[in-house]
Amino acid sequence: MSISTTTYQQQAYDFVKRQIMNLGYRPGEYITDSLVAQALNISRTPVREAFHRLENEGLLINEARRGWKIYTLSLEDIHEIFDLKEVIEGLAARQAAACQDEQLRQALQDALARMKDAIAVGDSAGWMRADFELHDVLFEMAGNVRAQRIVQNLNDQWHRVRIGFLAMEGRIDRSVGEHEAFIVCILNGDGAGAERAMRMHLNQVRAELVRLLVNVVLPFVENGV
């Protein structure tokens, strides 16, 4: 068995996580280690190790002696997630405003510029890439790896609905102003303003997301997504 740069355990983890996030595995569905192992042409052992990690991240649920279930998100979960995002990303924005690293400050501006460019040409995939990078840079400026990991995990949890969310009429266009608001504060060293702007931005996202779920998505499924 060849030892590659990444372990099979890691490959299984990435694969299953991706499947969950892209709805390849649907909420409420049961998956088995044997099937995943078969799909990846590996044994059950590394797959099971990956399952246990994903359970710890809240993407899978292990029902004793029954199997592994894809977690189903409720509306309350969305509120929990955004309550936490609001305070944690607010903190990160405030901390980022204290960052003096010129390279990172430049990278933040660059990411914003790329977001605007992507919108100008209607490239939503490019916009999403820029958005990811912008948030990465922000957390690096804040210098808080735990906050980054936690928010990453929270985002993984609602990623399923993100695609549909971004497709909402005008959502991306509106978001530019919100992003610009906290970025300006960060670059001006205005921590309190950055925190406030970030929280407003996330509340905007939450409000529109909840509207989408309540009106469009949830009516067509049983208990959640």
Add this chain to the structure above:
Amino acid sequence: MSISTTTYQQQAYDFVKRQIMNLGYRPGEYITDSLVAQALNISRTPVREAFHRLENEGLLINEARRGWKIYTLSLEDIHEIFDLKEVIEGLAARQAAACQDEQLRQALQDALARMKDAIAVGDSAGWMRADFELHDVLFEMAGNVRAQRIVQNLNDQWHRVRIGFLAMEGRIDRSVGEHEAFIVCILNGDGAGAERAMRMHLNQVRAELVRLLVNVVLPFVENGV
């Protein structure tokens, strides 16, 4: 092989976590799945599954093809942890103030009373139990299970120094007032006040903890705890 109520995987997880938290396994030390398996009289498979969970929680680090290392906490880690605790527990306190459940409100008061009783008789173990319960009730009132899980994990990470911390001259006595402050706000339905009091409390804890680490603990170890 008898199937007990808890799986061997869970037993291994609990065991290793406990060892790390109580310094049975020291920061920086390497542990092997075989040794843990031997100690628990089980095979390596469930132990490895537990290791992967603990890595995800930040208590273990897997160094590729080298082994599993007990994470070493730095002073920056302590600040990261308390930055996050401050905003997340602040949020929880604010949300708890909106709770109307009379049973939970009573349970909160009871826990505070038990804390005071424990202090009166100098029972520090009893105080710690009451403290745990108080925070459990608070999160239940807040109704935010993700926040509870995250804070639980953050607390697990610095638990190693908690014992020494509580032994600090007068720390427990001072903490009563701090606890009482946010509890009164919560019971009065004053969310903003509860959040403020909680953050002040945690900043107090952080300040004293950092003082302890900088002056007493860190001078005697290499890079962290």
Add this chain to the structure above:
DNA sequence: AGTCAATATTTTGTATACATAAAAGCTTTT
């Protein structure tokens, strides 16, 4: 004695084997 090379040992990562429990399928009975 000290250094380097070669061998032995340990440990990690993965595969396979197996027992038990749950689920599915098949009789048999009413």
Add this chain to the structure above:
DNA sequence: AAAAGCTTTTATGTATACAAAATATTGACT
């Protein structure tokens, strides 16, 4: 035809086996 009981199958949880890589140990040589 529906229900109850038995059998077969599947899947989970764990143990064991094995190959590759890293570490430790031995021994030769200077």
